[in-house]
Amino acid sequence: MSKNLVELIRRHHELDAPTALEVLKAAVDDHGAITDDDRRVAAERSGLPEATVYGVSTFYDDLLHPRGRRHVRVCTGSACFATTGDRHVDELRAGFGLELGECSDDGEISLAETVCLGFCHAAPAVRDGDVIDAGPGVVERVLAGATVAATEPDPVSTLDRPVLTEPTDWSGLRRALTESTPEGLLEAVKAADVRGRGGAGFPAGNKWQFARAAAGDEKFIVANGDEGDPGSYIDKVLMEANPALLVEGMALAGYAVGAQHGFVLTRSEYPRSKPALEAAVEEARAAGLLGEDVLGTGFDFDITIVEGAGSYVVGEETALLACLQGLRGTVSARPPFPAERGVFGLPTVVNNVETLCNIPFIARHGADAYRDLSPGATPGSKLVCFNERFVRPGVYEVRFGTTMRELCEDLAGGLRDGRSIKALQIGGPLGGILPGWKLDTPFDFAELAAEGCMVGHGGILAFDDQTNMRDVARHLLHFGAAESCGKCFPCRIGLRRAHEMFSNGAPVSQSSLEALLETLELGSLCAHGGGMPAPIRSLLTHFPDELRLAA
Known part of the structure; x- marks a missing residue:
């Protein structure tokens, strides 16, 4: 992001002051749309130029479309697509007489799309105000104005010593503050070989080491709770x-x-995530576990919870930091990496939610106990989640190295209605697609990478034997094009062109598609454009006939 903008934010913004984005979000909540007066107020309160605030107001999904007194958002994520093929979207459009992004003339109701609501276990899902309804009959209930809050499954651990599914007693922090040193804790995390659970799998301890060694006394920790991968709801469960x-x-x-x-x-x-976290922070402060002089040890640490405004690319760490500071959530070139220059231009560790949730176990039991959880595989445990197509969808804590067959058939019970697994998308829309005849592949970083797939967040999304894989390609490319931040043209233009190839009904030129995928991989600024070719390449490899290719 612009160094000048960061300097402006540092000069005008205190930790508890609203950003320009938060002022604009409040305006939409208050009167349904952003006015020029709202932009001027946001500029005055944030110290940013009005042109910058205008850019923010035209970037995020939550700010773009007018809202009626009743605002309905229908999920168009991959899990909902796998369940209905988007029939639920068409039925709501017809029932309300509105297109996505429209508001009724009388201002009573508006309809928008959203990706994704995190109710993949009970798809399709619709958000009516702040009530999320899901599952069979959801369209009828929404049209009748009779939505009910969908239930959510409790996470289940398959381990004798769960890492992520049991409430904490804070003994990890107590032990670290009284029996260890900062250097000792850092070395334990490095020895445990905690790999990032958000996508790239970068070692957390190395990232911490870079930030600790960076110049300056003021540093920040940022938890990336922007779990935007359609089909994944692991971080949602942890936060809530x-x-x-x-x-x-x-x-x-x-x-x-x-x-x-x-x-x-x-x-x-x-x-539900922000209120749940704010309550946990307040409880920790009251117990002396956050704030000044934690547990009387002289350690000061506090946490602020910030909510985004609808953007998949904000899950990328540089875009996330821009959003956190109230700016457009666009990607920045690296280096410098956040560990050197992050929030307010200062050294910052960015880890995803699940990564950070592993640390209390290590602080409490040590690196060896953590490594022993998955012998011979990536250390530690991993949460995985399954979409509605499975008999027993939900969130499970598992060992690395477990085969996809054990996960999908033994744990999740196979597919409902007697259907068979045609393909799995693992780790979100940037992950490759594993065909159903490769279920003996172990769930681990190297083994999945060898198949063109990834661990990612750990979402396991099944497409059943009735799914047309050309429709899957079109769906994924629509998502990719819609969620591009637009900063680099290979992604901004290339994903739209790829989507058009699959949307016009004509055979797809394989040579043109391959050239476009290569451009996306080599020319995109971040993993959004660079990663979207992975599932398309999987489909080219495993389902070429269904894609209807031409020479």
């Missing part, structure tokens, strides 16, 4: 069902790195 575990993990990261403040960026698509 076990928020104190994340809070403790952030405090431990702050102790190891030398940071005194942390931020969590949650998704606006998860309306």
Whole structure:
């Protein structure tokens, strides 16, 4: 992001002051749309130029479309697509007489799309105000104005010593502050070989080491709670069902790195996450576990919870930091990396929610105990989640190295209605697609990478034997094109061109498609454009006939 803008933010913005984005979000909540007066107020309160605020107001999904007194958002994520083929979207459009992004003339109701609501276990899902309804009959209930809050499954661990599915007793932080040193904790995290759970799998301890060694006394910890991968709802469950575990993990990261403040960026698509985390932070402060002089040890650390405004690319760490500071959530070139220059231009550790939730176990039991959880594979455990197509969808804590067959058939019960698995998308829309005849592949970083797939967040999304894979390609490319931040032209233009290839009904030129995929991989600024070719290449490899290719 612009260094000049960062300097303006540092000069005008305190930790508890609203950003330009937060002022604009409040305006939409108050009167349904952003006016020029709202932009001027946001500029005055943030210290940013009005042109910059205008850019913010035209970037995020939550700010773009007018809202009626009743605002309905229908999920168009991959899990909902796998369930209905988007029939639920068409039925709501017809029932309300509105297109996506429209508001009725009388201002009573508006209809918009959203990706994704995190109810993939009960798809399709619709958000009516702040009530999320899902499952059979959801369209009829929404049209009748009779939505009910959908239930959510409790996470289940298959391990004798769960890492992520049990409430914390804060003994990890207590032990670190009284029996260890920041350097000792950092070395334990490095010895445990905690790999990032958000996508790239970068070692957390190395990232912490870079930030700790960076110049300056002021540093930050940022939890990336922007779990935008359609089909994944793991971080949502952690933030809402076990928020104190994340809070403790952030405090431990702050102790190891030398940071005194942390931020969590949650998704606006998860309306329950921010309140749950704020309650956990308040409880921790009241118990002396956050704030000044934590547990009387002289360690100071506090946390601020911030909510985004609808953007998939904000899950990328540089875009996330821009959003956190109230700017457009566009990607920045690296270096410099956030560990050197992040929030307010200062050294910052950015880890995803699940990564940080692993740290209390290590602080409490040690690196060896953590490594022993998955012998011979990536250390530690991993949460995986399954979409509605499975008999037993939900969130499960598993060992790395477990085969996809064991996960999908033994744990999740196979597919419902007697259907068979045609393909799995693992790790979100940037992950490759594993055909159903390769279910003996182990769930681990190297083994999935060898098949063109990835661990990612751990979402396991099944397409059944009735699915047309050309429709899948079109769906994924629509998502990719719609969610591009637009900063680099290979992604901004290339994904639209790829989507057009699959949308006009004509055979797809394989040579033109391959050239376009190569351009996306080599020329895109971040993993959004660079990663979207992966699932398309998988489809080219495993389902060429269904894609209807031409020479």
